[in-house]
Amino acid sequence: MKTFPLDSDTAYPEAWSYEFLAGKAMQGSVPRSCIMSFAGLKEDETVYNPCPFVMNNELCLLGRVEAFASEIAHVHQFTKRPASAESSGEASWHSKELSFLHVQDPFLACIHNQKIVGGVALDFNEPFPGVYTIENYRTSLYDFDTKEKIADGPEGMKDIRLVDLNDCIGVFTRPRREEEGVVHSSIQFSTVQSLNDITPDLIDSISIDPLKKLSGFFNHNEWGGVNAVYQLEDGWLGVLGHLAYYSEHGTPESPDRAHTDEHMRKYAAIAFEFHPDTKQVTHPVIILARNHLATEAKAKREDLHNVIFPGGFVFLRLDEASAKSATSSIDEVLFFYGLGDAHVGVSALPYPFHHVLDQASSHNQLFILDRDIALGAVGLE
Numbered sequence: 198m199k200t201f202p203l204d205s206d207t208a209y210p211e212a213w214s215y216e217f218l219a220g221k222a223m224q225g226s227v228p229r230s231c232i233m234s235f236a237g238l239k240e241d242e243t244v245y246n247p248c249p250f251v252m253n254n255e256l257c258l259l260g261r262v263e264a265f266a267s268e269i270a271h272v273h274q275f276t277k278r279p280a281s282a283e284s285s286g287e288a289s290w291h292s293k294e295l296s297f298l299h300v301q302d303p304f305l306a307c308i309h310n311q312k313i314v315g316g317v318a319l320d321f322n323e324p325f326p327g328v329y330t331i332e333n334y335r336t337s338l339y340d341f342d343t344k345e346k347i348a349d350g351p352e353g354m355k356d357i358r359l360v361d362l363n364d365c366i367g368v369f370t371r372p373r374r375e376e377e378g379v380v381h382s383s384i385q386f387s388t389v390q391s392l393n394d395i396t397p398d399l400i401d402s403i404s405i406d407p408l409k410k411l412s413g414f415f416n417h418n419e420w421g422g423v424n425a426v427y428q429l430e431d432g433w434l435g436v437l438g439h440l441a442y443y444s445e446h447g448t449p450e451s452p453d454r455a456h457t458d459e460h461m462r463k464y465a466a467i468a469f470e471f472h473p474d475t476k477q478v479t480h481p482v483i484i485l486a487r488n489h490l491a492t493e494a495k496a497k498r499e500d501l502h503n504v505i506f507p508g509g510f511v512f513l514r515l516d517e518a519s520a521k522s523a524t525s526s527i528d529e530v531l532f533f534y535g536l537g538d539a540h541v542g543v544s545a546l547p548y549p550f551h552h553v554l555d556q557a558s559s560h561n562q563l564f565i566l567d568r569d570i571a572l573g574a575v576g577l578e
Contacts, residue, residue, distance in 0.1 A: 213414070213481055218467070226490065229545040238262065242263065245261055247534070248260075251565060254566070256566055262294075270299065270300065271296075300337060304424070313347065315337060317335070318337040357370055362473060365389065367386065368386065369436075370386075387406075413478060418442055421440040424508065427512075431552055433552045434471045434473060435550040437466065440464070441462060465486040469481035485544060488503075505542075506538075508541075509533055512565045513527060527556070529547060529548060531577075
């Protein structure tokens with residue numbers, strides 16, 4: 198598999214468009230990929246937009262679960278259950294609903310040794326019995342262990358992400374608006390001293406400050422955001438994000454448009470590095486797009502066929518002994534993502550950053566697992 202290097206010497210346009218990065222992305226398919234299946238769900242339920250993490254040396258997933266024709270979501274935690282007579286002699290992923298977490302697109306971070314889980318909380322109207330429309334949404338944060346709510350972001354904002362910076366907390370925000378059919382979006386960054394400082398007003402203030410904007414994102418009618426953040430050496434952060442667009446000739450919501458590839462949402466997974474002190478951003482690279490996958494898995498809707506929504510990485514440590522040795526022992530990741538708003542996909546990819554992972558970070562410990570255990574859990578040995 199070929200990827201485009203994350204270096205600062207290559208000439209790039211001032212802003213990186215989806216099509217430009219797609220032309221520099223890896224070519225061909227990603228052979229070590231699969232669509233995951235889950236047991237214990239209702240017949241009409243589907244799982245997508247996963248968040249992988251490691252607990253007790255075991256691979257776990259948080260997954261967005263909802264009926265195929267609905268957006269009323271709840272979050273399940275999935276763990277691999279050994280083969281048994283009930284599972285027809287095959288190991289299966291066991292599902293447990295997290296009843297306190299009725300959100301979409303879950304994510305997880307370790308902030309000052311406290312596990313923070315979040316997602317997109319929606320407000321629904323029911324204009325007719327059994328017919329629901331979305332009234333508003335926001336990013337909500339909870340303590341994973343106590344299940345208590347910590348904070349809400351402002352109305353209408355997804356993709357707020359936190360990262361432990363040891364002496365403070367990094368906060369990524371994603372303001373997005375549409376005016377006259379044109380999308381305006383950016384990625385913003387600032388720091389706070391405490392989780393108690395995170396309020397809708399604080400997030401809004403970060404989001405409108407031009408000095409807190411990450412340069413290069415986004416071109417005309419594109420949007421995106423940060424999905425997961427990891428601590429690298431030398432103060433750098435490894436960022437997993439998404440870049441998306443639709444044709445300026447119409448949007449997926451246009452009732453009179455034809456369902457053509459030109460009018461479909463296109464989401465690709467990107468990786469880049471960011472230094473919170475210098476504000477330097479490395480050039481992003483597309484690590485996975487829909488055309489890299491050979492599967493014909495059915496999307497939730499026709500216009501979502503090309504959607505890859507990043508969930509997170511599990512960093513594959515060569516063996517347990519390497520945990521106390523050179524961090525270069527990690528040269529591969531499992532990348533988990535939502536596919537077509539209907540499935541969980543996983544691909545084995547090369548390590549996507551230039552700077553090595555800080556394996557001593559308590560935040561990163563949630564996302565490091567021995568290679569054989571992780572690959573065996575998803576069947577990509």
